[in-house]
Amino acid sequence: MPLIKIENLHKKFGNLEVLKGINFDINKGSVVCLIGSSGSGKSTMLRCINQLETFDSGDILFNDKSIVDKNANINKYRSKVGMVFQSFNLFNNMTVLKNCTLAQVKVLNRSNEEAKEKALFFLKKVGLLNFANANASTLSGGQKQRVAIARALCMDPEVLLFDEPTSSLDPEMVQEVLSVMKSLANDGLTMIVVTHEMGFAQEVANHVVFMDKGIIVEEGHPDELFNNPKNSRTKEFLNHM
Amino acid sequence: MELITNAFEIFTKYYPSFILGAKFTLIIAFSGTIIGLFIGLFIGGIRAIKVESTDSFVARLFKKFIYILTEIYIAVFRGTPMMVQAMFIYYALKPVFNWEPIVAGIFIVSINTGAYMSEIIRSGIQSVDKGQSEAARSLGMSSMQTMMLVVLPQAIKNSFPSIGNEFIVNIKDSSVLNVIAVTELYFQTSSIAGSIFKFEETFFVSALIYLVLTYTTSIILRFIEKRMNNTKTSYPSSQTIDYVVNLETETL
Numbered sequence: 287m288p289l290i291k292i293e294n295l296h297k298k299f300g301n302l303e304v305l306k307g308i309n310f311d312i313n314k315g316s317v318v319c320l321i322g323s324s325g326s327g328k329s330t331m332l333r334c335i336n337q338l339e340t341f342d343s344g345d346i347l348f349n350d351k352s353i354v355d356k357n358a359n360i361n362k363y364r365s366k367v368g369m370v371f372q373s374f375n376l377f378n379n380m381t382v383l384k385n386c387t388l389a390q391v392k393v394l395n396r397s398n399e400e401a402k403e404k405a406l407f408f409l410k411k412v413g414l415l416n417f418a419n420a421n422a423s424t425l426s427g428g429q430k431q432r433v434a435i436a437r438a439l440c441m442d443p444e445v446l447l448f449d450e451p452t453s454s455l456d457p458e459m460v461q462e463v464l465s466v467m468k469s470l471a472n473d474g475l476t477m478i479v480v481t482h483e484m485g486f487a488q489e490v491a492n493h494v495v496f497m498d499k500g501i502i503v504e505e506g507h508p509d510e511l512f513n514n515p516k517n518s519r520t521k522e523f524l525n526h527m
Numbered sequence: 528m529e530l531i532t533n534a535f536e537i538f539t540k541y542y543p544s545f546i547l548g549a550k551f552t553l554i555i556a557f558s559g560t561i562i563g564l565f566i567g568l569f570i571g572g573i574r575a576i577k578v579e580s581t582d583s584f585v586a587r588l589f590k591k592f593i594y595i596l597t598e599i600y601i602a603v604f605r606g607t608p609m610m611v612q613a614m615f616i617y618y619a620l621k622p623v624f625n626w627e628p629i630v631a632g633i634f635i636v637s638i639n640t641g642a643y644m645s646e647i648i649r650s651g652i653q654s655v656d657k658g659q660s661e662a663a664r665s666l667g668m669s670s671m672q673t674m675m676l677v678v679l680p681q682a683i684k685n686s687f688p689s690i691g692n693e694f695i696v697n698i699k700d701s702s703v704l705n706v707i708a709v710t711e712l713y714f715q716t717s718s719i720a721g722s723i724f725k726f727e728e729t730f731f732v733s734a735l736i737y738l739v740l741t742y743t744t745s746i747i748l749r750f751i752e753k754r755m756n757n758t759k760t761s762y763p764s765s766q767t768i769d770y771v772v773n774l775e776t777e778t779l
């Protein structure tokens with residue numbers, strides 16, 4: 287049974303059909319990279335998965351249960367599906383530590399002590415233990431993104447969604463974020479990563495999905511898809527990278 | 528020169544009345560601003576709620592209706608003079624509450640300020656980037672938690688200069704409450720001036736007192752603003768884990 291199962295997903299913004307029937311499984315422990323040109327619907331699909339965006343038809347199953355079921359608790363579900371954004375989206379008025387503890391206390395009802403312990407553990411993991419008491423707004427981009435990852439990890443998510451996590455970073459900071467993500471992959475965390483970092487996809491992903499104009503054109507193992515793409519649109523996209 | 532010596536004389540003779548008037552002016556301006564701020568947080572928060580695509584038809588209609596109500600409230604209280612509001616509300620509600628002018632005065636300044644605060648808070652909410660709300664929601668926080676814990680604190684901080692400005696405006700504009708006989712500074716001044724027939728000098732004293740009140744307030748507000756913005760811009764780069772833990776035990 288896949289962790290997440292996406293069935294015939296359709297999504298329109300007004301008259302613009304952005305997702306035109308997406309079918310796609312994510313297995314536990316796998317790292318899926320989502321590639322495709324701008325406007326192909328990658329972000330929209332990711333946002334549908336954690337319901338920041340509603341969809342028009344089709345279904346998304348999480349552990350075999352529909353996430354749009356009337357009885358489903360959307361906030362509880364979201365706490366299990368972490369999201370890391372291109373623009374970090376840290377809570378600017380809080381310290382790094384508070385960024386990591388707030389939702390633990392408010393959503394998971396953990397005690398302050400427990401939440402803090404967890405936060406410090408993951409801040410250590412992303413190499414920012416020394417910055418626990420710094421104000422979030424004072425960090426560099428790469429540091430912010432690592433805090434955002436730690437913040438998501440603190441919720442003990444079953445899957446982490448990344449939407450171009452390195453796209454708004456200065457080149458010298460890209461590696462620090464990618465190496466954190468690599469170590470998470472090695473730990474066996476399930477991840478879906480929208481990225482333009484083909485090197486990362488090739489090295490870390492078990493599965494690569496190429497999207498174009500709202501449909502999945504081709505998917506497969508990175509070695510296969512990168513070295514031997516079958517579809518002409520995939521070939522064209524990869525040649526332009 | 529003569530103006531100043533005469534004014535000084537008047538002040539030394541009548542200072543208890545001036546001080547009493549100033550006291551009422553400050554009480555009205557301060558409580559009116561604070562209550563107005565709470566009204567603004569409430570109304571501004573309501574106005575920031577968007578119709579979502581998942582909403583049912585009834586929910587949409589309800590949200591629309593509430594929005595129109597707030598729209599009317601804001602239009603009426605920003606679009607008519609506070610002096611007229613004071614007269615109308617004081618006399619219209621007098622049979623109901625049988626209220627003292629001072630109570631009516633605070634009530635009027637509060638709802639008048641609330642209309643301005645609503646717009647200040649709404650634009651403060653809009654100044655907090657949407658990404659932070661999305662991040663909060665993606666962590667499983669409810670829309671209420673997101674608003675109260677993430678958005679509003681920053682909205683208030685961002686709009687603090689405008690909120691403070693309302694306080695200063697209220698110190699001055701509470702003078703219109705003399706029409707319902709609230710014994711604030713303007714009312715006291717014109718009683719004194721009328722009883723001694725020295726309008727120029729008496730109102731000169733009054734102007735100086737208003738100036739002292741507003742200027743002092745603006746200095747205090749600027750000080751608070753500076754303190755608020757004085758976030759930690761530097762941090763020790765070689766803290767030990769123990770240090771981090773100890774430091775946070777109290778603040779969490």
Ligand SMILES: Nc1ncnc2c1ncn2[C@@H]1O[C@H](COP(=O)(O)OP(=O)(O)OP(=O)(O)O)[C@@H](O)[C@H]1O
Nearest residue numbers: 299300302304322323324325326327328329330331
């Ligand atoms: N909230 C929205 N309202 C209207 N149109 C939208 C909205 N969000 C996205 N779109 C449109 O949907 C299409 C797909 O957008 P999406 O962000 O999913 O693409 P993407 O594959 O993530 O592209 P990129 O690589 O540029 O991030 C685009 O044409 C975009 O303009």
Ligand SMILES: [Mg+2]
Nearest residue numbers: 328329330449
């Ligand atoms: Mg995108």
